[in-house]
Amino acid sequence: DVVMTQSPLSLPVTLGQPASISCRSSQSLVYSDGNTYLNWFQQRPGQSPRRLIYKVSNRDSGVPDRFSGSGSGTDFTLEISRVEAEDVGLYYCMQGTHWPRTFGQGTKVEIK
Amino acid sequence: QVQLVESGGNVVQPGRSLRLSCAASGFTFTNYVIHWVRQAPGKGLEWVATVSNDGSKNYYVDSVRGRFTISRDNSKNTVYLQIDSLRIEDTAVYYCVRDWLFDYWGQGTLVTVSS
Numbered sequence: 273d274v275v276m277t278q279s280p281l282s283l284p285v286t287l288g289q290p291a292s293i294s295c296r297s298s299q300s301l302v303y304s305d306g307n308t309y310l311n312w313f314q315q316r317p318g319q320s321p322r323r324l325i326y327k328v329s330n331r332d333s334g335v336p337d338r339f340s341g342s343g344s345g346t347d348f349t350l351e352i353s354r355v356e357a358e359d360v361g362l363y364y365c366m367q368g369t370h371w372p373r374t375f376g377q378g379t380k381v382e383i384k
Numbered sequence: 385q386v387q388l389v390e391s392g393g394n395v396v397q398p399g400r401s402l403r404l405s406c407a408a409s410g411f412t413f414t415n416y417v418i419h420w421v422r423q424a425p426g427k428g429l430e431w432v433a434t435v436s437n438d439g440s441k442n443y444y445v446d447s448v449r450g451r452f453t454i455s456r457d458n459s460k461n462t463v464y465l466q467i468d469s470l471r472i473e474d475t476a477v478y479y480c481v482r483d484w485l486f487d488y489w490g491q492g493t494l495v496t497v498s499s
Contacts, residue, residue: 311486313429320430320479320489321421327485364429368484372445373419373431 274299274367278376284384291352293379294366300345302369309368312341312350315378316361324363325350357383386488388480393493396470404465404493406479412467413461414438416483420454420465422476423492432478435463448474468495 285291301308309316312325322342323332325341327369328348338353365376392404406418420432433454439460442454453466463480477492 307409313390313486322489323485323487326487332487365485366429366431368486371443373434375429375431378428 276376285355293350295348311363388490389489390493395496406463408461418463419481422475
């Protein structure tokens with residue numbers, strides 16, 4: 273199975289400051305069609321997960337542009353340019369290239 | 385708007401069975417694969433199973449293969465997850481999720497396995 277490793281697992285951030293979450297996969301996530309199926313999800317307290325980013329860097333409709341995704345191969349990053357109070361929660365990366373689909377352990381973003 | 389509504393969660397004893405349902409609306413159901421993803425209390429997300437848009441192909445995580453069966457009824461816009469031989473470790477919120485790219489999630493249904 274492809275192991276997805278996120279760091280850090282806990283991320284205290286000052287409001288208005290940037291935040292960055294790393295996600296590394298144990299195998300390349302480039303699929304035979306040339307696409308890289310790496311998604312990012314946000315789970316606010318008490319809510320279902322919500323997709324933020326798909327295929328590495330494509331932001332979903334309604335997602336603030338302070339969220340951005342980047343990376344390639346086995347190394348990916350989710351960045352929040354200026355953290356707001358509503359960004360508190362858990363963030364997961366997930367690979368959709370290999371079976372079984374696998375998620376990272378989750379990164380908890382909180383306000384300092 | 386896209387809606388996925390799970391139901392069927394309950395408190396059940398180990399070894400018993402349960403069937404979860406996911407009712408979809410707001411999109412052309414037959415165009416999309418549907419997944420089940422679970423989250424144990426205080427834990428992360430785990431992909432469980434996927435059914436193709438026409439129901440002809442199913443995929444499972446190894447830990448549930450042989451005990452879980454995913455299926456769909458395209459005439460009812462509904463996906464099912466039959467869970468047999470329930471174990472304590474199956475306790476989780478079960479979410480249904482749309483599309484290969486996991487774009488929309490339901491609100492989840494809680495399965496608690498306890499004697």
